[in-house]
Amino acid sequence: MRVLVLAGRRLAASIPTLFLILIGVFLLLQLAPGDTVDALMAQMGGGDAATARQLREFYGLDLSVWAQLGNYLWRLVRLDLGFSAIYGKPVATVIAERLPATILLMTASLSLAFFFGLILGVVAARGVNKWPDTLISTLGLMFYAMPTFWFGLMAIVVFSIYLQWLPAGGFEDITVSYTGLRRTLDIATHLVLPTLTLGLFYMAIYLRIMRGSMLEVLNLDFVRTARSKGMDETRVVVRHVLRNALLPMVTLIGLQAGTMLGGSVVVESVFSLPGLGRLAYESVIQRDLNTLLGIVFVSALLVIAVNFIVDLLYARLDPRITTGS
Amino acid sequence: MDLVKLYVRSPPAVIGLVLLILVLAMAASADILYPRDPLALAGRPLIWPFSNPRFLLGTDNSGRDIAAQIFHGARISLLIGGVSTMISVMIGITIGALAGYYGAFVDTALMRVTEAFQTLPNFLLVLVLVAVFGSTITTVTVAIGIVSWPASARLTRAEFLSLRNREFVQVGRTLGLKDTRLIFGEILPNALPPVIVYASVVMAIAILLESALAFLKLSDPNVASWGNLIGAGRDVLRVQWYVSAIPGIAILVTVLAVSLVGQGLNDALNPRLKSR
Numbered sequence: 001m002r003v004l005v006l007a008g009r010r011l012a013a014s015i016p017t018l019f020l021i022l023i024g025v026f027l028l029l030q031l032a033p034g035d036t037v038d039a040l041m042a043q044m045g046g047g048d049a050a051t052a053r054q055l056r057e058f059y060g061l062d063l064s065v066w067a068q069l070g071n072y073l074w075r076l077v078r079l080d081l082g083f084s085a086i087y088g089k090p091v092a093t094v095i096a097e098r099l100p101a102t103i104l105l106m107t108a109s110l111s112l113a114f115f116f117g118l119i120l121g122v123v124a125a126r127g128v129n130k131w132p133d134t135l136i137s138t139l140g141l142m143f144y145a146m147p148t149f150w151f152g153l154m155a156i157v158v159f160s161i162y163l164q165w166l167p168a169g170g171f172e173d174i175t176v177s178y179t180g181l182r183r184t185l186d187i188a189t190h191l192v193l194p195t196l197t198l199g200l201f202y203m204a205i206y207l208r209i210m211r212g213s214m215l216e217v218l219n220l221d222f223v224r225t226a227r228s229k230g231m232d233e234t235r236v237v238v239r240h241v242l243r244n245a246l247l248p249m250v251t252l253i254g255l256q257a258g259t260m261l262g263g264s265v266v267v268e269s270v271f272s273l274p275g276l277g278r279l280a281y282e283s284v285i286q287r288d289l290n291t292l293l294g295i296v297f298v299s300a301l302l303v304i305a306v307n308f309i310v311d312l313l314y315a316r317l318d319p320r321i322t323t324g325s
Numbered sequence: 326m327d328l329v330k331l332y333v334r335s336p337p338a339v340i341g342l343v344l345l346i347l348v349l350a351m352a353a354s355a356d357i358l359y360p361r362d363p364l365a366l367a368g369r370p371l372i373w374p375f376s377n378p379r380f381l382l383g384t385d386n387s388g389r390d391i392a393a394q395i396f397h398g399a400r401i402s403l404l405i406g407g408v409s410t411m412i413s414v415m416i417g418i419t420i421g422a423l424a425g426y427y428g429a430f431v432d433t434a435l436m437r438v439t440e441a442f443q444t445l446p447n448f449l450l451v452l453v454l455v456a457v458f459g460s461t462i463t464t465v466t467v468a469i470g471i472v473s474w475p476a477s478a479r480l481t482r483a484e485f486l487s488l489r490n491r492e493f494v495q496v497g498r499t500l501g502l503k504d505t506r507l508i509f510g511e512i513l514p515n516a517l518p519p520v521i522v523y524a525s526v527v528m529a530i531a532i533l534l535e536s537a538l539a540f541l542k543l544s545d546p547n548v549a550s551w552g553n554l555i556g557a558g559r560d561v562l563r564v565q566w567y568v569s570a571i572p573g574i575a576i577l578v579t580v581l582a583v584s585l586v587g588q589g590l591n592d593a594l595n596p597r598l599k600s601r
Binding site: 014016018021028031032033141142144145146147150153156161255258259260261262263265266280281284287289292295303304 | 443452453455457458529533540543559562569576
C-alpha cells in the first residue's frame with residue numbers, strides 16, 4: 001500500500017511537468033511558419049482569403065495565442081486532442097492507430113536490451129579483465145557507437161537482401177491476410193530486425209551499467225559473508241548479488257524511456273513501420289502541428305507511465321525505499 | 326604529468342586518442358586533399374570503391390566523390406558535435422549551478438524545467454525545433470544543444486550541493502564576496518571535472534543525433550554530412566550498399582574515439598575506480 005502511495009505521489013508531481021511541456025511546445029509551435037489552415041489550403045490546391053478566414057474561424061485559429069492555449073488545455077482535460085486536418089480524423093484516432101506498433105517495438109527492444117544486458121553484464125563482471133569481459137565490453141562499445149539507423153540498413157542488406165531470411169520493412173505482409181497465430185508470427189518476423197536495431201544500442205548501455213554495478217556489489221561485506229558460509233558462486237550471484245545490482249538497471253529504464261521513444265522515430269522510418277515515431281516525422285514534414293502536439297502529449301504520458309512502473313518495481317526490489325525515510 | 330601517465334596506461338584510451346587524432350587530421354586536411362566542393366558532380370555515378378584510382382571510395386548515386394564527402398563530413402560532424410556540446414554544457418552548468426547554489430524555490434523551479442526536458446523524448450523536441458526554425462546548420466546545432474543539457478545540469482547541481490557549504494566557500498562568504506564571484510570563481514572550478522568528462526558522452530550523442538537527423542533529410546542539405554550520405558545511399562541499398570556503409574563506419578569511428586577518450590580521462594582522473 002505504502003508503495004502505491006509513494007509512487008502515486010510521484011505521479012501527481014509529474015502533472016505540472018506535463019503542463020509545462022505542453023505549454024512550452026504549444027508556444028513554440030506558434031512560431032512555426034504557416035498554420036494548419038495553410039497546410040490544408042495547400043492540400044486543396046489553394047483558395048481565396050475568405051475561405052482561409054472562415055477555416056481559421058472554424059478551427060479557432062483567429063483567437064489570440066493565449067485564448068488558443070486555454071482552449072487547447074481545456075479540451076485536453078476532456079481528453080480531446082483536436083482534429084488533424086491532414087488525416088481528416090481526430091488526432092486521438094490517428095495516434096491510437098499508430099500506438100500499437102510503437103508500444104510493441106519498445107517493449108520488445110526494452111526486453112531484449114534488459115535481458116541480454118543483464119546476462120552479458122554478469123558474465124563480463126564474473127570474468128573481469130579476462131577475455132570474455134574484453135570481448136563483451138568491446139562489443140558493447142561498438143553497438144554504443146554505431147548509429148542505429150545505419151545498423152538497421154546494414155541488417156537489411158545482410159538479412160533481407162543477401163540471405164533473404166527476414167522482411168526488409170513493414171508491420172505485416174499486406175499481400176495475404178493472415179489471422180490468428182499466423183498473423184502473430186508474421187508480425188513477429190517483421191519486428192525482428194527493428195527490435196535488434198533499437199535494442200542493441202540500449203543493450204550496450206545496460207551491459208555496461210550492469211557490469212559496473214555487479215563489480216561494486218561483489219565487493220560488499222554481505223557477499224563475503226555468503227561466500228564464507230560455503231555457498232557456491234552461482235548461488236551467491238543469483239540470490240544475493242543480482243537483486244542489489246539490478247537497482248541501477250531499473251533506474252535506467254525510467255531515464256531511458258524518453259530517448260528510446262525518440263530512437264523509435266528513426267527505426268520506424270528505416271523499416272517503414274506504421275508507428276508513433278514515423279507519425280511524428282510525417283507530421284513535421286506535412287506541418288500537421290495539431291498531430292505533432294498530440295504526439296508530444298502522448299509520448300510524455302508514456303514516459304511518465306514507464307516511470308510510474310519503475311517506481312513500483314524499485315520498491316519491490318529494495319524494501320528499504322518504502323520502510324525507510 | 327601524472328594525468329598523462331595514468332591516461333597512457335590504458336590501451337583503449339590510447340586507441341581512442343589515436344582514432345580521434347585521425348578524424349581531426351581528416352577534418353584538417355579536407356581542403357588540401359579535396360579542394361573542390363564535395364557536393365559537386367565529380368564523375369560517373371555509382372563507381373565501386375577501389376575500382377577507380379581517381380575515386381578511392383567510389384562515387385554515390387549522383388556521381389559525387391564519396392571520399393571527399395567523408396573528409397569534409399568529418400568537419401561537419403566535429404563542428405556540430407563540438408559546438409552543440411558547448412551550448413549544452415553551458416546551459417547545463419548555469420542551470421545546475423543556480424539550482425545547487427540557491428536551493429529552495431529556485432532549485433524547485435529549475436528542476437521542474439529540467440524534468441520537463443527529460444520527460445519529453447529529446448529526438449521529438451529536436452524534430453519540433455527543426456520544424457519551427459528550419460534546418461540550417463546553425464538551427465540544427467543549437468537545437469541539439471538545447472535538448473541535451475539536463476544531464477549536465479543534474480551533475481553540476483549535485484556537485485554544487487556538496488560544495489556550497491565547504492569551508493573555502495564559507496570563508497569567501499565571510500569575506501563578503503558576491504554570489505556571482507562565489508559561484509563562478511570559487512565553486513565552479515571545483516565542480517567542473519566530472520562535467521567535462523561527461524561532455525564526451527554529450528558529444529557522442531550529439532554526433533549520433535545529427536547523423537540521424539540528416540539521415541531523415543531534416544538536417545542542412547547543403548553541407549557534406551555523413552548522415553546525408555547514408556540517407557542518399559538508402560535509395561541504392563539493394564546493390565550499391567557501400568554508399569551507406571562507408572559514412573556509417575566514419576560515424577562509428579568518431580563516436581568510438583570520443584567515448585574512449587572520455588572514458589580514459591575519467592579513469593585517469595579517478596584512479597581508484599580504474600579496476601572497474
